[in-house]
Amino acid sequence: MATIKDIANKLGISVSTVSKGLNGASDISEALRQTVLDTAVEIGYTTKKMKKEEHKKLCVFIENMDYETNNQFGYEIILGFKQAAYRDKWDITVLPINPTFQMQEKYDTYMLKNGYRGGFLLGFSLQDNWMSQLNSTTIPTVLFDNYIRKNPNVAYVGTDSFEGIDIAMEHLISLGHKKIAFLNGSPNSMVSEQRMQAYLDSLAAHNLTFNEKLTAYGYYVAESAKYHIPSFLAEGATAILCGNDLIASGAIMECSMHGFRVPEDISVIGFDDLPISAHLDPPLTTIRQNRVELGKCGYFALSGLINHVSISRTMLHAQYIERASTAPAKEHKKTV
């Protein structure tokens, strides 16, 4: 259980200053107060004030996404959401769920019964039971990376996949790459579909011909690589764009197993910028999704819906992170 002392040590300030921050005293700056609150949230310290106000409850539902440790995708999204929500004195519950859970009770029923004013849903699949119920939910609900048409109570937040893929493609094309393979994530994901479309749009925009053998859907895990990279190499790919950083880490390993050096022989680009990505060999060039900001946007959108501002979607800019996994194109005749 974290204490005020832990916050003081982490920030290198006195316990009394921390307590001023937590209690909203007037004689410390707003900026410092918010830093104290953010740190309290980060290390899991909650004041009695935070614990009170039972009527102000939001629930974060999470599925198909790791979030417990700070190197996992969901961790910072939830952190950002909490940091923004606590400033408005919301009490947040984070609930990992699964399809069975969704069969047991309707979404609206669960929310009302438990007194939740709004929900933030992470990692849901298009087939999930609750997803179809969201077409008609009356509960303010924000989806990460999923979109529900025509329900004024539901908003979608995410990173602009089109912008992200286009930035990656432009970078590879500027390095002379023409045979750019795309190893996408799971097929049952809206984001995967967007990124595939973005890949096709980008090829067309740069007058590059589409080669079906240079694209594949896998899953958002490293293991996907071994099933598809060999055929990409056989097809003469000089660069591989990956649906996320985990796939990219698998791709780098798979390429070297086939005697292709990254980036000398073949370039690899990821998506997400997970903490591990800077420590891969070579360090991964990727497209950053700022997950703390995504979490904050999730809260801003939910707060809007709760206040009857009918937000449909909020997208964040994708950010290009150049490291060492890309280089100028090099034709290769090697067979695999």
Add this chain to the structure above:
Amino acid sequence: MATIKDIANKLGISVSTVSKGLNGASDISEALRQTVLDTAVEIGYTTKKMKKEEHKKLCVFIENMDYETNNQFGYEIILGFKQAAYRDKWDITVLPINPTFQMQEKYDTYMLKNGYRGGFLLGFSLQDNWMSQLNSTTIPTVLFDNYIRKNPNVAYVGTDSFEGIDIAMEHLISLGHKKIAFLNGSPNSMVSEQRMQAYLDSLAAHNLTFNEKLTAYGYYVAESAKYHIPSFLAEGATAILCGNDLIASGAIMECSMHGFRVPEDISVIGFDDLPISAHLDPPLTTIRQNRVELGKCGYFALSGLINHVSISRTMLHAQYIERASTAPAKEHKKTV
């Protein structure tokens, strides 16, 4: 010049309560305090507190859009923006500008010189001088209905045109309409392009064949109607979807001039839901853009950018407003 008494009269509360609201006294509810502030903004009353804090300045630039009176498109957008911004103690300047103004000084220079922390741009055209400068601006900037790719300092807010057009098309198709004409707004507008694409997508989704003679770009004014409606009628259109309510008002007039009754002989749907639309004959069925909410979202996005939350776009849900200008399809053989 508005006074505290004006606010009290408008809200039917005492002057002392109003002054408590304006001065943030603790013994009135937050809800009432915000109502008082919103009303102060609405009738143009500003407290000394609002006038102070010179360092916290935002500028709203407006072009090609009427906003002075509450029946004009821009009025409520600016109202919503101010209502949200004043709660965070921003000082707002509203500045109508033109292309010449943009030639005289660079956007960033103007903002820095005048101490503006961020800008909200309404009604700009894709050809505007400042639009190209926004690709590289370092000033937090939010565009209404315009999108700048890949600049983390620029966000776009608007209503989901795809959702809006699709809702209108589904309504007409459910009434048996197959020959649906689309009289769009100005060609040099991103929103016009989106709405045309949405119209095409919707036709395809409902297996309706596209007939080029049933679409045209005009301008966002009533006069557009007389140049295009006759050919739509000659082509056998049974419904006309319009780029905005002004075009729709012209379309209704033009149809009746050619002996077509709305909605008995032909259906007409607008877009925006301007205050006049409910008073047209017949009252116009349309797609509402909630302009107060758009203004508030404009501020939320700008506030995000200023706080380094790199928002790319925020879209609002479109809302279907059924009135009396649509009816079941009726084939007509009349020639014009």
